[in-house]
Amino acid sequence: MSVGIGRPQAVSDVVIVGGGIMGSSCALFLRQRGLTVSLVERGLVGQQASGVNFGNVRRQGRPLMQLPLANRAIASWRRMKELVGMDVEYLQVGHVRVCYRDRPELVEEFERYAREARAYELDLEILSGVAMRARFPYLGNEVLAASYSLHDGHANPRLVAPAFGRAARRAGAAVFENTHIVNVEKEGADFRVTSDDGRVFRAPVLVVTAGAWGNLLSTQFGEPVDLVARGPTMCVTEPVPYSIRPSTGVFTPVEQETVYFRQITRGNLIIGGGTRGPAYPDSCRAYVRPENTLRQLKQIQRLAPALGRLNIIRVWSGIEGYMPDGLPVLGPSERVPGLYYAFGFSGSGFQIGPGVGETLAELIQTGTTTIPLEAYRMARFSSAPRGGCVASRAS
Amino acid sequence: MAQPRVVVVGAGPAGVRCAEALVAAGIRPTLIDENRRDGGQIYRRQPESFSRPYSKLYGTEAARAAAIHSTFESLRGQIDYLPQTLVWNIEGHSLYLVRESRHITLTFDALVLCTGATDRLMPVKGWNLAGTYSLGGAQVALKSQACAIGNEVVFVGTGALLYLVAAQYQQAGARVRAVLDTAPWSARAGALPSLLAAPATLWKGLLLALKLRSAGVPVYTGIEPLEILGTAENGVSGISFKDSGGRVVELRCDAVALGYHLRPETQLADLARCNFYFDPSTRQWLPQVDPDGRTSVSGVYLAGDGARIRGANAAENSGRLAALAVLQDLGQAPAVDTVAALRGSLEKLDRFAQGLSQAFPWPAQHAGRLSDDTVVCRCESVSVGELRQVIQQTGACESNRAKAFSRVGMGRCQGRYCGHAAAEIIAHAANVPIEQVGRLRGQAPVKPLQIAAVESASLPASVEEAK
Numbered sequence: 001m002s003v004g005i006g007r008p009q010a011v012s013d014v015v016i017v018g019g020g021i022m023g024s025s026c027a028l029f030l031r032q033r034g035l036t037v038s039l040v041e042r043g044l045v046g047q048q049a050s051g052v053n054f055g056n057v058r059r060q061g062r063p064l065m066q067l068p069l070a071n072r073a074i075a076s077w078r079r080m081k082e083l084v085g086m087d088v089e090y091l092q093v094g095h096v097r098v099c100y101r102d103r104p105e106l107v108e109e110f111e112r113y114a115r116e117a118r119a120y121e122l123d124l125e126i127l128s129g130v131a132m133r134a135r136f137p138y139l140g141n142e143v144l145a146a147s148y149s150l151h152d153g154h155a156n157p158r159l160v161a162p163a164f165g166r167a168a169r170r171a172g173a174a175v176f177e178n179t180h181i182v183n184v185e186k187e188g189a190d191f192r193v194t195s196d197d198g199r200v201f202r203a204p205v206l207v208v209t210a211g212a213w214g215n216l217l218s219t220q221f222g223e224p225v226d227l228v229a230r231g232p233t234m235c236v237t238e239p240v241p242y243s244i245r246p247s248t249g250v251f252t253p254v255e256q257e258t259v260y261f262r263q264i265t266r267g268n269l270i271i272g273g274g275t276r277g278p279a280y281p282d283s284c285r286a287y288v289r290p291e292n293t294l295r296q297l298k299q300i301q302r303l304a305p306a307l308g309r310l311n312i313i314r315v316w317s318g319i320e321g322y323m324p325d326g327l328p329v330l331g332p333s334e335r336v337p338g339l340y341y342a343f344g345f346s347g348s349g350f351q352i353g354p355g356v357g358e359t360l361a362e363l364i365q366t367g368t369t370t371i372p373l374e375a376y377r378m379a380r381f382s383s384a385p386r387g388g389c390v391a392s393r394a395s
Numbered sequence: 396m397a398q399p400r401v402v403v404v405g406a407g408p409a410g411v412r413c414a415e416a417l418v419a420a421g422i423r424p425t426l427i428d429e430n431r432r433d434g435g436q437i438y439r440r441q442p443e444s445f446s447r448p449y450s451k452l453y454g455t456e457a458a459r460a461a462a463i464h465s466t467f468e469s470l471r472g473q474i475d476y477l478p479q480t481l482v483w484n485i486e487g488h489s490l491y492l493v494r495e496s497r498h499i500t501l502t503f504d505a506l507v508l509c510t511g512a513t514d515r516l517m518p519v520k521g522w523n524l525a526g527t528y529s530l531g532g533a534q535v536a537l538k539s540q541a542c543a544i545g546n547e548v549v550f551v552g553t554g555a556l557l558y559l560v561a562a563q564y565q566q567a568g569a570r571v572r573a574v575l576d577t578a579p580w581s582a583r584a585g586a587l588p589s590l591l592a593a594p595a596t597l598w599k600g601l602l603l604a605l606k607l608r609s610a611g612v613p614v615y616t617g618i619e620p621l622e623i624l625g626t627a628e629n630g631v632s633g634i635s636f637k638d639s640g641g642r643v644v645e646l647r648c649d650a651v652a653l654g655y656h657l658r659p660e661t662q663l664a665d666l667a668r669c670n671f672y673f674d675p676s677t678r679q680w681l682p683q684v685d686p687d688g689r690t691s692v693s694g695v696y697l698a699g700d701g702a703r704i705r706g707a708n709a710a711e712n713s714g715r716l717a718a719l720a721v722l723q724d725l726g727q728a729p730a731v732d733t734v735a736a737l738r739g740s741l742e743k744l745d746r747f748a749q750g751l752s753q754a755f756p757w758p759a760q761h762a763g764r765l766s767d768d769t770v771v772c773r774c775e776s777v778s779v780g781e782l783r784q785v786i787q788q789t790g791a792c793e794s795n796r797a798k799a800f801s802r803v804g805m806g807r808c809q810g811r812y813c814g815h816a817a818a819e820i821i822a823h824a825a826n827v828p829i830e831q832v833g834r835l836r837g838q839a840p841v842k843p844l845q846i847a848a849v850e851s852a853s854l855p856a857s858v859e860e861a862k
Contacts, residue, residue: 044796051799158799162789238807238843290484290491290839294498297849308847313807314838 008192009199010174012036014364015191016207017181017217020050021350022342023209024164025076025357028083031171033365038201039168040176040193042213043284046161049211050350052318053232054260054272055157056247057351058095059122060149061113063327066352067120069371073355077155083354084163085170088155089264094246095152096136098303101144106251110147124149138244138304147251154247154262157350164357176201184208184220186336205364207340212281212321214329214343221336223378226324227344231279231286231317232272233296237310239267249273250303259299261307269310271300276347279319286317322346330356330376332363340364341378399725400502402427402490404482404663405509407435408459408707409699409714411467413507416718418473420727425475425501427482427492429842433467435511436531437707439538440464452538454563455599459707483840485666488694493844497852505694505721508664509714510701512657515679517761517816518779519551520769521623522653526631529812530654534560543569545650549634551620553578553755554656555600555706561612561652562603571612572648575636577655577758579617589750592743596708615639619761623651655757657704658815665837667695673830677704677752678759679815680834686738688717689724696720704752709744712737759829762819771820772813774806782817783824792825794818794833807843810835 014030016023019041027039039045057077059070076083080090099106107128114124127135128145136146169175176199183194184206191206208217212229242265249260250273259273274296279286293315301308323329323344333339340363342356349356359371401417403410406428417424432440438460441447449457477494484491490506492499514529521527528536528544530552536542543564549572550561557576565571583590590597607614617639624633624645635645664682665671670691671680681703688696698717699710716737719729765771767780785791785801794810794817797803803817804810810817814835822829 047796162800166789237846287486288839290486290489293484293839294491294849297846301846309845311807311843311845312840313843314805314809315840316838 008202009176010038011202012038012174013203014038014205014207015040015193015201015203016209017184017193018208018210018214018343019045019161019165019175019177020048020209020211021046021161021164021353022345022356022360023207024161024168025354026207026209026342026360027168027173027175027357028164028171029358029361030364031168031173033361035365037168037173038176038203039165039173040179040181040195040201042178042180044162044177045165045175046158048284048318049320049345049347050161050353051158052234052316053157053320053347053350054234054270055154055262055350056095056152056260057090057155058149058152058247059351060095060117060124060147060152061097061251062348062352063375064116064120065372065375067117067122069352069355069359071121072358072371073352074151076354076358077351080155084160084167086159086163088159088163090153090155091265092151092153095149096246096248097147097251098139098143098248099145099251100142100257100302102142103252104144107145110145110251114147122149123151136246136248138306140302140305142302148246152247156264160353164354181217184217186338191338205338205340207342207360207364209342211343211345212279212319214321214341218329218341218378221333221339223333223335225329225344225378225381228322229279229281229319230276230322231288232276232320232347233274233288233292233315234270234272234317235293235296235312235315236271237269237307237312240269240310242267244269248303250299256295257299259296259303261300261304269307271296271312274299276320277317279317281319284319286319288315288317320345320347324381328376329378331373334377334379398423399504400425401505401507401721402501402503403507403509404428405435405511405699405701406430406433406467406476406478407509407511407699407710408438408463409701409710409717410435410507410509411463411470412711412714413509413698413718414470414474415466416715417721418470420718420722422722423473423475425477427477427480429479429481431479433478434460434464436535438463439535441539441541445541447541454566456707463711481842482663483842483844485663491839493848494852496845496848498849499852503694505696505725506667507688507696507698507714507717507721508667508701509699509710510660510663512659512700512704513811514654515656515658515757515815516653516812517655517758518765518769518771518813519620519623519653520766521625521631523770523773524623524625524627524631526625526650527623528650528652530556530560530652531657533652534563537563537567543567544652545631545648546570547572547648548650548652549573549575549646549648550652551575551634551636552654553758554654555751555755556654556657558600558603558607562606565607565610565612571607571610573613573615573646574607575618575620575634576614576616576755577618577620577761578755579639582756583754586750586754589746589753592746592750596706596747615644619758619764656752656755657700659701659703660811661701662809662811662837662841664690664695664697664701666839666841667692669695669697671834675830676749678757678819678829686716686741687720687734688713689720703748705741705744705748709741709748712740712744716741757815759819762816763823765820771817772803772806772810774808775802777801777803779820782820786821786824792821792827792832794821794835797821798835804835809837
């Protein structure tokens, strides 16, 4: 299937499909390594999962094997102003994870995680009783213990990916917004990437950072994954005096109880978590279910009862791609040389985003990386022998 | 078969006439209203303990107000009336309500939104000073609380409401310092043929203007507001504007009432996922409705100013028409003559409304000239300069994108008061046509919702039975 005969829209070293935080940061890091880049985005840069998420910049709670990636990302977050040229409201104000009295066994999990995370330069302090209440007086009576990460924090997700996109553009990347890619194929040594209006982008390297739409592209290379699109349940309160610094959330195996909030310096509290709603990738819309908002607001009062006196002024959602095991596909394709994936971050890609972009750029330019990517391999979903088809398919 | 559940939102002229027509057809509608009492904005009733006569409260509209109120009273036993109830969200055929700080879910077979209008506002430097009100707000203070917004009030903006509220203040004994109309006198001549579609209303309007003039109130036309003067500590102390000859004039006053005609309250229609279209004559996005009020969403209807600004008389007829459309869609054949007569009267009032927007145009051209230090979004305290800078630096030229970067429209009013002006500022700064700027997507809650208000309550018994 060949569309768009004639001169391609763009020829570059790398084509990136998907302008979220992964794709836009990858574009910038590739430019810093001197490669030419076309970044192609279906809508506007940072409009979906990267722009609508809660905004936690936390390492605490991530799987241990992900901490090296998270640590690489933290280095970017700490110099974000210099990296993207603007203040993205990144605040290193700490992150608190709590568990409730009805699940005392989770305290042991806090302790075990804190012990093991120390090897990855993540220092956590476990508090309970009077010490916890003195430090975090806003926590409700049901809270049993808190695990506190001093160096985590939060940022404004609406600003970050677009800022990466603009920084990439300033650094020389060609950014194509409102460009809906429908066809991807390998033609000789090059990938041929075609939009619904027939424009063609060519490059020897293709990076798929298309979030909830990633599966539509990987399937075209014979690598389908079981990705489900869902929308986070988010809301924000009116501004009140800035008084709660750390981002605070509940650790529980029950989805409905998993709520969290953070306060921004202008005073509003942002509330997220709980039951996720439906998302419609075809029409690029996701809706907040009113029942989910009601449940979330009930749960948030267990975490911090004083929030009950505040008003919420707005809810929102967006489209996130969820994988069966909650981990993304990240790294080279198992079948097609020159093809890289980074999608399906399952609602927890924001903090590691810049680390993913940097690692992809490193991998593409040098062919290797020190960041462990084994757990994110596409092959974990297939029963086929690892890499079995690569040699026969690549030509 | 169980009775269909028909819910009417809003107990103003459209909602009351809609409920009346439904009751006449044997339906027991649920009438939800945010206010303490019926009447909506235009026929807002004073608190029970106040005793001002209708003539004083409603002037030339006293008879219509009395008729709407008495119709409502006569319906009381035949409808389920939920006052002081906020519809904060809609999903499918479910309404999410808050009443007395408790949450209620209510399902419907048909929903008629009669949500009325609020002031359409163009910022002016200093409009964030204490003592600046919208025209509607100034009117509420008078009608509901028998208060004037100041001792010496300047009325600024354009539209019929500008003259109406000024005249009401004058009559109530407040000192009306001046009426400043941005519409040039000449625009009225061009609009005359359309305005003659409703000669009685036109005559009333002319009388209002004459009354103000004979009371010695200076009326300036073709002005451009420059600044509401004053300090953060002491509020408004005056206003400066350019008169039609380009001279800068300064007037002293302690309050300003501001408004440029009205805009429909469409958030519920938006949450119900109704389609919108761009109306070039008023430069705004409006929900799509057929002549009887059917929206693009099956089972959802709009009536009154919440669909399109056509005034109170049109609201009554469009409320009746929407009820007939509901009945027809539920399988009851409506009286053909009634429908035709109602549509005919609405067409006339449509022409009149077009004449009004021609005579008192929205001053889009002012947006480009607003100074950078003018506040555009008062909820989030964002200046015109900050918005322009975001557009310049990010290339955002669509409303929702500009909102994400600048916070304009992100606050508690969700852009209902600043959205139209922000769109004009974006269009001007990015040099794109206004329709391309789009419209701010509405999000729940329609009004701020208290977090503790999520505990469920049960419905009043009669509503529960109908379920």
